[in-house]
Amino acid sequence: MAEKDELQVDDILKTNRRLNEQVKELTQQNESLLETIRELEGDIKELQKKSGNGKTSVKKKGITVMYISFGGFKSIQEGESTDDLYDLLDEIYIKFDEIADKHKLERIKSIGDDYICAGGITEKRSTNPIDICLAALKMKAYLQELKAAKFTEGDGFWNVKIGIHSGNGMVEEEKSRRKKATFNLTGEVINTVPRVASLCEAGEIVISDYTYEIVKGYFSCEYTGDLPVKYRGNMGLYQLKRIKRIYSEDRKEGIKPNADFTLKYHLKEFNDIEEKVIDFLIKNLPGHLFYHDYTHTIDVVNQAELIGYGEGVSDHQILLLKTAALFHDTGHTIESNGHEEHSCTIAREWLTEYNYSEEQISEICNIIMATKMPPNPQTLLQRIICDSDLDYLGRTDFIPTSNALYKELEAIGVMNDINEWNKLQIKFLSGHQFYTATSRRLREVNKQSQIDRIQKLVVEEGE
Known part of the structure; x- marks a missing residue:
């Protein structure tokens, strides 16, 4: 009788452990579902948000964002006036805008001195990640030229970090009769890309594994580490080094694509x-x-x-x-x-x-x-x-x-x-x-x- 009771107790314990595992799994699924519902509710609110100033919000998939961080501002103020620094920054942004326009990228509104642009905002293109990597290489080369000139003059320069990530986001377009449309971006892609940039060495470009999988056939990249991401685990990061030699017209620099690349x-x-x-x-x-x-x-x-x-x-x-x-x-x-x-x-x-x-x-x-x-x-x-x-x-x-x-x-x-x-x-x-x-x-x-x-x-x- 005692042996039978022990078997029953053992069965009950096994059943209890199994139920606890099921409850744990269901709890995780419920939390994930609630998070999805919250995101959808936010999306619905954004989609419904229309005002008299011409703003509309639309959810977009397959956006690729480039985030350029200008650090070390205080350390370079000693040799130059603040006005001169901001004039130079404006000059840099004008050049960035020219490069972005050439590659059909849109500038995103930002707070502070960081520069953000994205592909896939106005039109979905499977080549957006490639376009943004080409633009990033050109921007990096331009910044290197400016930095070299500044060192020659004895002046300092920003610690510039460039991060790139592909994902989804909510795009708010603000149209104006007199000016070019401007864009705000919210959601996963814009929340993640600054973190990608933060793990980059100064003067380098780092891309997420999402972007890497699309562009790896065109560019030479090197794995640099992982970025912990909520609900997903680790996101692989890769340093974008250059266009692959077989696809590069300027074999040494790797910035200009050749006919095979095109x-x-x-x-x-x-x-x-x-x-x-x-x-x-x-x-x-x-x-x-x-x-x-x-x-x-x-x-x-x-x-x-x-x-x-x-x-x-x-x-x-x-x-x-x-x-x-x-x-x-x-x-x-x-x-x-x-x-x-x-x-x-x-x-x-x-x-x-x-x-x-x-x-x-x-x-x-x-x-x-x-x-x-x-x-x-x-x-x-x-x-x-x-x-x-x-x-x-x-x-x-x-x-x-x-x-x-x-x-x-x-x-x-x-x-x-x-x-x-x-x-x-x-x-x-x-x-x-x-x-x-x-x-x-x-x-x-x-x-x-x-x-x-x-x-x-x-x-x-x-x-």
């Missing part, structure tokens, strides 16, 4: 441009374009990449092909007749904003113009885009795609007889040729089977 950058940036263009097409294409809709553009982009690699073109040529495919039908938003010329106009305007070179833009426009009917491609890239544009002719989805084109032509009054349409399709398919060996290998056999299928549907006069 290509790698544009290939990453393409996804942002694609998302923006597809959204533009969805919102602006006429409703009667059942064939030339945004899905056709996505299809041509994918096929251009597939055929391009099949033809052995370079990564730079793939970028040109995909960009041309992305913009080749944007002109339909203006006018379908002569839309290729309109597409070139839109492409030129957009791509200039994304820092494509004039040479790249001209080549992209030439590729777009090659899709004009009847096609007459002169280069390999033009032959690839023509095959990509009509790739459906040799695919199993030919019939539904062809029906969409018929529906589009019917909507604009060009075609209203399905039998005549079938005859026209046979004529077009019989006279069509794929220009690339890749497309002929992948599509030619199936294209012939489509001709045979449509011929069975045609009703001749008198039948």
Whole structure:
């Protein structure tokens, strides 16, 4: 009996320990949930906060912030007047603003002498962390030049520390009719980045592991330690040293990117441009374009990449092909007749904003113009885009795609007889040729089977 009682007691103790562990786990989950609720309540309050002075607050994901701390102000006042120091600081900020603008960064309001700017404030870009690291290297180089000049003159200089972190935050934009919009930033990212900067040696740049994971393919970085972060554990910190030598035009300093860096950058940036263009097409294409809709553009982009690699073109040529495919039908938003010329106009305007070179833009426009009917491609890239544009002719989805084109032509009054349409399709398919060996290998056999299928549907006069 005693043995049975001991077993029962042991079971009760085990159950009690298990329940205590569950209570502890639930308590931790509850605390985490309460913290999330508090953050959401704060977000809701910020989102609802609108006043007559033009301020609006929006939660943003994927913001990258650079925090530049100017320390040692009192120690350098002895050799210079306070006014002179502030004049120099204003001069520095003006230069910082120029660099930030070039890399599409926004300056954030700050208290005191620290300088803060961020990417992803007005427009989400996957390249924001790269942009901000490039800007940081340029700012650091500029400060080193100023410091060297000051030492030559026997004057002191600030202990400047630069921290960079990527995360989420609440952005408050204050618009003004007379001045450029200004921004306030609250939340995790702005709360963390000063701590990142504080663990940096004077004159150096430290980035968080969040930022490091995005930029490590472009820059040389060195692990420096960890930063304890609430609810997450330790955050790894890395010293940003330079652009990688293989991607640097100035191999010694590592500040100026070379052509390979720019290509790698544009290939990453393409996804942002694609998302923006597809959204533009969805919102602006006429409703009667059942064939030339945004899905056709996505299809041509994918096929251009597939055929391009099949033809052995370079990564730079793939970028040109995909960009041309992305913009080749944007002109339909203006006018379908002569839309290729309109597409070139839109492409030129957009791509200039994304820092494509004039040479790249001209080549992209030439590729777009090659899709004009009847096609007459002169280069390999033009032959690839023509095959990509009509790739459906040799695919199993030919019939539904062809029906969409018929529906589009019917909507604009060009075609209203399905039998005549079938005859026209046979004529077009019989006279069509794929220009690339890749497309002929992948599509030619199936294209012939489509001709045979449509011929069975045609009703001749008198039948």
